[in-house]
Amino acid sequence: MSSFEDAETEETLTCLQMTLYHPGQLQSGVFQTIRFYNREKLSSSQMVKFGRNSNICHYTFQDKQVSRVQFSLQLFKDFNSSVLSFEIKNLSKKTSLIVDNMELGYLNKMTLPYKCMVRFGDYQILMEKEDGESLEVFETQFILSPRSLLQENIWAQHYPIPENGNYSSSSTQSTSPTEMDENEL
Amino acid sequence: MEKSLTVLQVTLYHSTQGPTAFTNVPSRLQHDTSPLLVGRGQDAHLQLKLPRLSRLHLSLEPYREKGSTLLSFCLKALSHRGCVWVNGLMIRYLEQVPLSTVNRVIFSGVQMVIHIDWGVSLEAFVCCFHLSPSPLIYRPEAEETDEYESSPQEQPPLVSREATPGHLGFLQGPSQTQDSSPQQSSRGETEIQLQRELTDGALC
Numbered sequence: 608m609s610s611f612e613d614a615e616t617e618e619t620l621t622c623l624q625m626t627l628y629h630p631g632q633l634q635s636g637v638f639q640t641i642r643f644y645n646r647e648k649l650s651s652s653q654m655v656k657f658g659r660n661s662n663i664c665h666y667t668f669q670d671k672q673v674s675r676v677q678f679s680l681q682l683f684k685d686f687n688s689s690v691l692s693f694e695i696k697n698l699s700k701k702t703s704l705i706v707d708n709m710e711l712g713y714l715n716k717m718t719l720p721y722k723c724m725v726r727f728g729d730y731q732i733l734m735e736k737e738d739g740e741s742l743e744v745f746e747t748q749f750i751l752s753p754r755s756l757l758q759e760n761i762w763a764q765h766y767p768i769p770e771n772g773n774y775s776s777s778s779t780q781s782t783s784p785t786e787m788d789e790n791e792l
Numbered sequence: 793m794e795k796s797l798t799v800l801q802v803t804l805y806h807s808t809q810g811p812t813a814f815t816n817v818p819s820r821l822q823h824d825t826s827p828l829l830v831g832r833g834q835d836a837h838l839q840l841k842l843p844r845l846s847r848l849h850l851s852l853e854p855y856r857e858k859g860s861t862l863l864s865f866c867l868k869a870l871s872h873r874g875c876v877w878v879n880g881l882m883i884r885y886l887e888q889v890p891l892s893t894v895n896r897v898i899f900s901g902v903q904m905v906i907h908i909d910w911g912v913s914l915e916a917f918v919c920c921f922h923l924s925p926s927p928l929i930y931r932p933e934a935e936e937t938d939e940y941e942s943s944p945q946e947q948p949p950l951v952s953r954e955a956t957p958g959h960l961g962f963l964q965g966p967s968q969t970q971d972s973s974p975q976q977s978s979r980g981e982t983e984i985q986l987q988r989e990l991t992d993g994a995l996c
Contacts, residue, residue, distance in 0.1 A: 651886060652848065652870050654827065683868065684886040691886065696855060698825075714825060714856035714863070714914060742885060743872075 620648070620746045621691045621739040623680070628731040628752040629670075637670045643751050648744045651691060654681045655747070656698070666749075672728055674699035680719075682745060690738055691745065693719040702727050724756065731756045796911035797822070797918045798863045800852070805903040805924040806842070813842055813902070814923055821919045825863075827851035828919070831870070838919070844900040846871035852906075853888075854917055862910050863917060865891040874900055877932035896929045903928045 629637050640661070649655060649665075658664040660675035668677070676698040682691045696716035697704035704711040705726040711717060725732040733756050739745065806813035816839055821828075823837060830838045833847030848870040854863045868888035869876045876882070877898040878889045897904040905928050911917075 682886060683888050684884075686883075686887055711858075712856070714854065715858055716855050 618741040619739040620741050620744060621651075621682070622646070622737040622746040622748060623693060624735045624737065624748045624750065626733040626735075626750040626752050626756065628754070628756050629668075630729050630755070632751070635670065637668050637673075638749075638751065639669055640667050641749050641751075643749050646746045646748045648746055651682045651741075651743055651745055654679050658698070668730070673730075674701060677702070677727060678704050678725075684742070689740075689742075691742065693734075693736060695719050695725065697727075699727070795913035795915070797913045797916055798854075798911040799909040800865070800917060800919045801907040801909065801922065802919050803905040803907075803922045803924050803928060805926070805928050807901045807903065807927070809842070809901070811923050811925070813840065814921070816841060817921050817923075819921055821921070822916055823919065824916050825854050825914065827853040827868070829870070840902065842900055842902070844874070845902075846874055849874060849899060850876050850897075852891075856914065861912065861914075863914060865908065867891055867895070867897065871899075880933050882932070896932075898929060898932045905929070 627638055627641065629635075632638055653665075655666070656664040656676050656679045657666045657668070658676040658678075659668060659670065659673045661667045663676050678698055679696045680693050681696075683694055684691055694716050695704070695706060695711070697711040697713055700713045704715075705724075706717060707720065707723050709717060719734055719736065722733070722735045725734055731752075733752075804814050804817065821838065828838065828851060829836045829848055830840065830850050830852070831848040832840060832842060832845040836848060850870055851868045853866050853868060855866065856862070857864050866888045867876070867878050867883075869883045869885055872885050875884050877896075879892070879895055879897075881889060883889060891906060891908065893908055895906040895908075897906060903924075
């Protein structure tokens with residue numbers, strides 16, 4: 608019998624896809640340590656930290672405007688559910704973390720929606736979760752966006768704004784259209 | 793002026809091994825705002841030498857509720873095999889529950905009562921550990937108590953909140969009980985009455 612036939616049944620993995628954009632990404636190399644398009648497996652019990660300090664953070668941004676530890680992601684499971692969810696926590700004392708329209712201060716945390724925009728400083732991260740079966744490990748994948756996720760309206764493209772300017776009440780996105788300009792970033 | 797730290801008064805009891813289960817437990821442990829890991833492994837911040845314990849069994853995670861200036865805590869189960877009872881609720885791997893002022897936790901034969909004294913610092917928190925010579929929790933499941941059930945003769949010995957200086961000491965005996973009427977905590981939760989007497993059996 609071949610090892611293929613004897614092997615453990617493969618489980619699908621929960622995957623968090625993160626599309627990154629920073630206005631200075633080409634000039635300053637803020638994402639030079641990020642391995643784009645690579646799927647990385649991580650333990651489900653691991654707290655994944657993002658920030659500037661490579662001794663503390665799993666994913667680092669080469670930017671002195673980023674806090675040594677900016678934010679963390681960790682998985683949890685709702686009661687009687689087989690689905691893993693992500694929780695995001697702001698670990699920066701100086702910078703707010705904005706998840707869709709929710710502003711998180713230092714040590715505030717919230718459950719990530721299936722698709723959401725995370726912003727801090729000039730950074731934009733579109734986070735999209737794909738459910739999997741495994742409770743042991745999950746995957747991350749980074750994609751580099753060549754253009755602003757806000758200006759190009761990529762974030763809201765699946766939720767078009769009707770002529771009256773209101774989103775559908777069933778939308779999981781912002782309840783009102785958001786106009787952004789450079790001063791707000 | 794230094795900001796006061798939140799203190800977790802943690803009282804421990806083991807159903808079969810007694811105080812020897814906690815020989816490595818310090819009397820005081822200060823920790824930053826990362827999750828405090830409890831388990832058998834070397835990665836655990838609070839290491840308990842118990843064979844039925846997972847290398848990482850649970851974590852105590854500080855966080856801040858939106859709009860609050862104080863730390864809150866949640867307890868998350870990190871053991872693939874074992875479970876953790878928290879305030880009458882059984883949680884399994886990666887499930888988590890927020891903690892209130894007084895919390896009853898049971899795992900791997902360990903009974904743990906966590907009483908939170910809130911401080912204003914958001915930099916760190918402190919765990920003060922105490923050993924109990926007698927059981928702390930009557931049964932793991934949630935229980936409702938009312939005036940009829942809590943007759944004066946059955947008042948439980950509540951956990952001493954005094955840290956034992958210098959070494960890990962035992963709690964005061966039953967004669968050192970406090971007023972055990974249901975207390976409204978500073979954060980609005982009704983404190984849980986801790987019952988003596990336990991049939992730990994095959995808990996987690």
